[in-house]
Amino acid sequence: MGKIIAVNISEKKGTQKKNVHRAKLIEEFGIENDAHAGKWHRQVSLLSYEKIEEFKAKGAPIDDGAFGENLIVSGYDLKSLPVGTRFRCGEVLLEVTQIGKQCHSGCEIFKIMGDCIMPREGIFTRVLHGGIIEEGDEIHIEEETDGETEK
Template sequence: MGEIRALCISEKRGTAKQATDRAFFITEYGIDGDAHAGDWHRQVSLLGLGEIEDFRARGADVAFGAFGENVVAEGFRFKELPVGTRLRVGQVFFEITQIGKKCHSHCEIFHRVGDCIMPREGVFARVLHGGWVTVGDTLEITTEKIPLDAAVITASDKGSRGEREDASGAAIREILTAEGYEVAGYSIMPDEREELEREMRLWSDRGVGLILTTGGTGFSVRDVTPEATRAVIDREAPGIAEAMRALSMKVTPRAMLSRATAGLRKRSLIVNLPGSEKAVRECLGFI
């Protein structure tokens, strides 16, 4: 078990990173705002405090982030951990993917002091589950299962104005929690397409695996949730909505009036659910 001593970010590769007190890690991406984040195996770099202090003891005045490391932790010599080791900081999970690296072009610190410990002492990891990390947090090796996460978006003009209780949104959160999901976000939005699109993108960009909407799937001119969903998804998953409609038809023929859709954006599955609590419970039971 160890402690996070520094978190560092840079906007450009090949330069020293700047220390920050807090950073947001995005699932399967890396640190929000960091140049090395992306859909690859070296999303985050980690370096032990002991290795940095040994380097400083040789007379080099280096700040945290000078070696291009994202995370500095006390209590670990990371290169001794095998590839595949999982680490946890609060709700954030890392998996080590590479030990050290070969430098093809020397970084800023090498040109300044003639050496860089990152290639031989540092390790790289991908983010299995994202969230906030703060300097001082505890870092530990873990074998725990990666938590499932979800966000709930209620589309309701009256609900957004506080004129109607959001029973359907509450039901979704209750069911998700019972199924072992962590509800990472919940919002009540007016039936405005641009606002709904923005909220879906927000949670998708944060790496949330499941985004469930409720409301706005009918024939009213204000019902725009399916249109907002189609605008943000990369690929449709029509079978989900088709299954909900087909099974709901056995309960009520009015299910044919649902325009709900479903699809994938990046690593997020977005599913439209009906607006009533009863229908929400039925549809979640079907899928």
């Protein structure tokens, strides 16, 4: 089982996300008031807390949301999960739609560190069922049996 470490949003694209500690997720849209929410396949981004901590240990001066991640999650190697994996956090149900992404040019972290983990470690999801997520919540992978998803 995993744990939500931070919940981050940005009001405008191209700006660093800030930890808001708690947010409403809207079905087939994303996180309320987040600039990247919308009717597309990358509604909510997740990044591993453990991978962020490894990167910080190299001297990276970063805060929650610095990589553009919406949810910082502890307890899972996110990039190893296949597309279609589903996460349950309370009422919220997320489905993995993409693993990694191309780093946009001019990434501030890459300029400082010569590296950025979001392109290879981050995952993207869509919101299948909305609700509230907040720091400290447990999040787990739902197992599929006979084509049906179970808690």
